[in-house]
Amino acid sequence: MTDPKRVAILISGSGSNMVALAESMTGDHPARPVLVLSNDPGAKGLDRARAMGIPVAAVDHRPFGKDRAAFEAALMDRLAEARPDILCLAGFMRVLTPGFTEAWAGRMLNIHPSLLPNYRGLHTHARALEAGDAEAGCTVHEVTAELDGGPILGQARVPVLPDDTADTLAARVLVQEHMLYPAVLRRFAAGDRTPVLLP
Numbered sequence: 012m013t014d015p016k017r018v019a020i021l022i023s024g025s026g027s028n029m030v031a032l033a034e035s036m037t038g039d040h041p042a043r044p045v046l047v048l049s050n051d052p053g054a055k056g057l058d059r060a061r062a063m064g065i066p067v068a069a070v071d072h073r074p075f076g077k078d079r080a081a082f083e084a085a086l087m088d089r090l091a092e093a094r095p096d097i098l099c100l101a102g103f104m105r106v107l108t109p110g111f112t113e114a115w116a117g118r119m120l121n122i123h124p125s126l127l128p129n130y131r132g133l134h135t136h137a138r139a140l141e142a143g144d145a146e147a148g149c150t151v152h153e154v155t156a157e158l159d160g161g162p163i164l165g166q167a168r169v170p171v172l173p174d175d176t177a178d179t180l181a182a183r184v185l186v187q188e189h190m191l192y193p194a195v196l197r198r199f200a201a202g203d204r205t206p207v208l209l210p
C-alpha cells in the first residue's frame with residue numbers, strides 16, 4: 012500500500028467541516044490530517060483540532076494588512092514544514108491570490124455553501140431565499156484563481172422549506188456539508204475526480 016496522502020486543513024472559525032474531514036481519515040482512508048492551520052489564532056476549530064491530536068498552527072492575517080502576498084508567504088512557510096499533498100479549505104475566510112492558488116493547483120479543495128455556479132461569494136443562503144429557490148445545497152470544488160469558480164467535485168442538495176430563514180437553511184445545508192466533504196476527499200485522495208452527488 013502506498014503512503015497515505017498528507018492533508019492540511021485551513022480554517023477561520025468553528026471548524027465543524029474540519030472535524031468531519033479529520034474524523035473520516037482513519038482505517039483504509041487514503042489520507043491523513045497533518046496540520047490544521049488558521050488565519051485567526053482565536054479560531055474555535057484550533058482547539059477542536061488540538062483535542063483530536065492534530066498539529067495546529069495560526070498565521071494571523073491582521074499584521075499583514077493589505078499585503079496578501081506576504082500573508083500567503085507566511086502560510087506557505089508553515090505548510091512547507093507539514094509537507095501536505097492536499098489542502099482542504101474548510102470555512103477559510105481569506106481570498107487567496109493567484110500566486111497561492113497556482114502553487115496548489117490541482118491539490119486544493121474548498122467547500123462552498125451553495126449549488127455552484129449559483130451564489131459565489133458571501134450570504135449564499137439569504138440570496139437563495141430571496142430568489143425563491145426550491146432547493147439549496149453545497150459544493151466541493153477545486154480552487155483556482157477564480158473565486159468559487161474551480162471544477163466541481165461534488166454537490167449535495169436540500170429542499171428549501173416554506174418557513175426557512177437564512178439560519179435554518181444554513182443549518183440544513185451544514186449537515187450535508189459534513190457528509191459531502193469527506194466523501195469527496197476520500198475519492199480525490201484516491202486519484203478520482205468524478206463528482207460525488209448527494210443525496
Ligand code: GRF
Pocket residue numbers: 022023024025026027028029056101102103122123124185188
Ligand atoms: C460552512 O458553511 C462553509 O461552507 C462556509 O463556512 C462555514 C464553515 O463552517 N464557507 P465550519 O467552520 O466548518 O463549522
